[in-house]
Amino acid sequence: MQRGHVPIRTCRGCGRRAPKRELVRLVLRQGRLIEDPEQTMDGRGAYCCPDDTCRQRFMNNRKILRLAFRNSSSLSATTLP
Numbered sequence: 001m002q003r004g005h006v007p008i009r010t011c012r013g014c015g016r017r018a019p020k021r022e023l024v025r026l027v028l029r030q031g032r033l034i035e036d037p038e039q040t041m042d043g044r045g046a047y048c049c050p051d052d053t054c055r056q057r058f059m060n061n062r063k064i065l066r067l068a069f070r071n072s073s074s075l076s077a078t079t080l081p
């Protein structure tokens with residue numbers, strides 16, 4: 001195991017790149033976006049800064065959501081703002 005290797009993820013809200021553990025993982029479950037605090041849930045996840053501004057920006061932006069979950073069939077138009 002390599003020491004000092006940190007997985008980097010991009011925040012979908014602001015585009016900042018940060019170590020995975022500094023970001024919140026959001027998973028799409030039955031058409032709803034939920035938090036995955038343990039970062040272990042199945043399914044397509046997206047990462048976001050743990051602050052409300054970024055989270056709101058991500059959750060309320062249909063374009064970003066589509067991009068993040070474009071292959072997910074559970075993302076229905078009705079659940080999006």
Ligand SMILES: [Zn+2]
Pocket residue numbers: 011012013014015016048049054
């Ligand atoms: Zn952010």
